[in-house]
Amino acid sequence: MVKLFQAADATDLVTELRRSFDAGVTRGYEWRVAQLKKLLLICDNHESEIVSALHDDLGKPELESSVYEVALLRNSINLALKQLKDWMAPDKAKTSLTTFPASAEIVSEPLGVVLVISAWNYPFLLSIDPVIGAISAGNAVVLKPSELAPASSSLLAKLLEQYLDSSAVRVVEGAVPETTLLLEQKWDKIFYTGSSRIGRIIMMAAAKHLTPVVLELGGKSPVVIDSDTNLKITVKRIIAGKWGCNNGQACISPDYILTTKEFSPKVVDAMKQELEAFYGKNPMESKDMSRIVNSNHFDRLSKMLEENEVSDKIVYGGQKNRDKLKIAPTILVDVPLDSQIMSEEIFGPLLPIITLNNMEEIFDVIRSRPKPLAAYLFTQNQKLKERFAMTVSAGGIVFNDIAVHLAVPTLPFGGVGESGMGSYHGKFSFDAFSHKKAVLYKSFIGDAAIRYPPYSTGKLRLLKALVNSNIVEIFRVLLGLS
Numbered sequence: 153m154v155k156l157f158q159a160a161d162a163t164d165l166v167t168e169l170r171r172s173f174d175a176g177v178t179r180g181y182e183w184r185v186a187q188l189k190k191l192l193l194i195c196d197n198h199e200s201e202i203v204s205a206l207h208d209d210l211g212k213p214e215l216e217s218s219v220y221e222v223a224l225l226r227n228s229i230n231l232a233l234k235q236l237k238d239w240m241a242p243d244k245a246k247t248s249l250t251t252f253p254a255s256a257e258i259v260s261e262p263l264g265v266v267l268v269i270s271a272w273n274y275p276f277l278l279s280i281d282p283v284i285g286a287i288s289a290g291n292a293v294v295l296k297p298s299e300l301a302p303a304s305s306s307l308l309a310k311l312l313e314q315y316l317d318s319s320a321v322r323v324v325e326g327a328v329p330e331t332t333l334l335l336e337q338k339w340d341k342i343f344y345t346g347s348s349r350i351g352r353i354i355m356m357a358a359a360k361h362l363t364p365v366v367l368e369l370g371g372k373s374p375v376v377i378d379s380d381t382n383l384k385i386t387v388k389r390i391i392a393g394k395w396g397c398n399n400g401q402a403c404i405s406p407d408y409i410l411t412t413k414e415f416s417p418k419v420v421d422a423m424k425q426e427l428e429a430f431y432g433k434n435p436m437e438s439k440d441m442s443r444i445v446n447s448n449h450f451d452r453l454s455k456m457l458e459e460n461e462v463s464d465k466i467v468y469g470g471q472k473n474r475d476k477l478k479i480a481p482t483i484l485v486d487v488p489l490d491s492q493i494m495s496e497e498i499f500g501p502l503l504p505i506i507t508l509n510n511m512e513e514i515f516d517v518i519r520s521r522p523k524p525l526a527a528y529l530f531t532q533n534q535k536l537k538e539r540f541a542m543t544v545s546a547g548g549i550v551f552n553d554i555a556v557h558l559a560v561p562t563l564p565f566g567g568v569g570e571s572g573m574g575s576y577h578g579k580f581s582f583d584a585f586s587h588k589k590a591v592l593y594k595s596f597i598g599d600a601a602i603r604y605p606p607y608s609t610g611k612l613r614l615l616k617a618l619v620n621s622n623i624v625e626i627f628r629v630l631l632g633l634s
Contacts, residue, residue: 157326162333165322169265169292172319179262179290183317184236187287190315191280192229195222201307202276208303209275210398211443211477220397221277224559228281231561231578232288239288239582242591249618249626254594260586262290263364264340269296269331269354271345272445273401273499275304282343282366283321285581291341292320296334298346299327300445339363341585345403347497348570366574366584369567370403370497371524375554376514376540377411377419378531386530386552387422391430393528393554395481399442400501401449404526404548404555407498410514413507420483420505424468427481435480436471444477444500453479453500456493465504489517511536515543523547523569528554547571 177183195202199222206212206221232239242257266286270279279297286293295312297305309323324330335342335357344354345368358365375390377383394406411419431438444450454472457463462484463470469482484504487493493504508514518527527546531537537551547567548557557563558577566575576584602611610629617625 157324157330157333159333159336162337165294165324166265166337166339169294169320169322173262173264173292177317178287178292178320181237181240183320184287184290185233187316187321188229188233188236188284191284191287192226192233194280194311194315195226195229198307198311202304205301205303205307206275209272209301210401210445211441212398213440213442215440216396216398216442221274224277225280225284227559228284228561228577228581232284232582235579236288236582239579245590247592249621251592251594253598254592256590256592259589259591260289260582261589263585263587265292265294266341266343266585267294267296267334267337267339269334269342269344269346270298271403272298272300272304273398273403275301276308278345278368279304279308282345282576282581282584285576286343286585287321288582289585291585293322294334295321295323296331297323297325299325341365343574343576343584344368351572366576367567367572368403368565368574368576369525369570369572370499371567371571372407372494372497372521373404373524373526373528373546374514374518375406375409375528376511376530377409377415378511378529378533378536379412379415380533380536381530381552382532383418383422384426387419387426389553390530391423391426391481394503395427395431395441395501397555399444399479400503401442401445401499402555404558405499406503406528406554407524408494409503409505410508410517411505412510416485416505416507420467420485423483427468431481435469436473436476436478441481441501444479447474447477449500450474450477450479453498453502456491456496456498456502457482459492462487462491462493469501518544523567523571525567525571526550526555526557545569547575 202222203214203217206217242259245256245258247254247256268282275298279295283293283295297308305325309325312323338361341364342354342358343366344351348369351367351369355365377386390406394400397405465484465487467483467485469480471480479501482502486507487504523545525547527544527549529540529551541549545568550557561578564575564580565577566572574584602614614629617629
């Protein structure tokens with residue numbers, strides 16, 4: 153019989169991990185490297201098990217599991233192993249005349265004991281990638297995988313217990329009760345990936361202890377298609393980034409398309425042609441597409457499709473099978489802007505196309521909605537690219553492709569506004585779990601009497617000149633000039 157996770161267990165867990173952290177277990181370079189190498193072994197030795205678990209949970213094709221989860225994790229781990237010494241090294245900082253003679257540096261210190269709550273749509277990538285950052289930065293960490301991907305959650309718990317140092321790295325499985333108990337504890341940081349609704353709950357719980365948070369949320373990521381584009385490649389990349397990434401169940405998945413009324417028929421025809429080339433005449437039978445995660449999400453998506461003035465806007469797809477949790481790739485044109493499908497993040501295989509009179513109107517539509525996690529523009533017009541980059545506020549912007557910025561470790565990945573706060577990937581992951589501590593080394597040489605009482609007009613003038621680094625005034629005071 154499985155022992156229930158109770159309040160005392162949560163308290164004891166944090167106490168044990170804090171004891172390990174305070175003892176310095178996680179701080180050393182050697183410990184961090186050893187744990188990262190163990191994570192690499194998990195990827196190397198258990199890829200087939202990971203692929204199998206992802207198929208059980210989401211029906212993911214092997215290519216998506218191996219490339220978009222395991223291979224990306226390998227890249228993250230290898231980058232951390234290669235760069236860790238540089239990341240840990242203090243950064244030199246300039247000093248001023250006020251503190252002369254002195255030297256200064258910025259030291260990256262681990263925050264302490266951190267909590268990572270991950271999502272179900274990429275259960276291995278979104279669980280282990282933040283853990284890489286937490287370990288690299290020298291923290292003790294608790295991972296709470298999503299209960300909506302039970303096979304992946306179970307495998308994560310087994311593998312991390314088997315490979316990693318359990319005195320500093322733990323996995324807690326469970327659902328809302330377990331997560332609630334964990335959130336009642338005092339953490340040094342909480343990293344959450346998921347919906348904005350749960351993100352608000354996480355933030356409220358963190359506020360009780362003034363715990364900083366990283367929230368990787370989502371939103372309605374727009375795709376703008378200009379007529380000045382390579383339409384065939386554009387459509388193929390949109391399909392790969394929408395249905396080829398977990399069947400639209402991804403935080404940076406295209407959520408709706410904006411294009412002109414004049415160009416939209418060409419877009420729709422090209423999408424129909426390429427979708428059939430990718431998934432066949434009966435996409436419901438395709439083995440190259442993930443299924444919907446569970447019946448609740450299936451019903452949510454069905455409700456979007458069945459809403460008044462939406463169902464008659466379907467121009468392609470729309471087939472559903474609740475028993476198999478399958479929904480075909482579905483394209484809709486000009487659904488009402490106040491409909492559910494245009495008000496909520498879709499997180500599924502439905503893709504509305506909104507047609508506009510001209511490209512100028514795209515900015516008004518995007519600005520009228522909460523800031524998205526990603527925004528995409530397909531065009532060869534350089535001026536339009538420049539305006540889009542300067543005008544559109546989003547977590548990230550990609551021109552002429554979908555979601556590929558996720559794989560660039562030198563770019564921060566994170567949201568803005570309702571799509572999240574904080575970022576990670578590469579060194580940004582290390583920084584997310586580090587405190588940048590200011591350290592000043594002051595000499596006993598050159599102690600100045602002007603800082604001590606009794607005060608005088610001359611001392612005041614000289615101190616003000618020093619603080620303002622006003623060399624001319626310093627010499628005027630020293631020479632006794634008024």
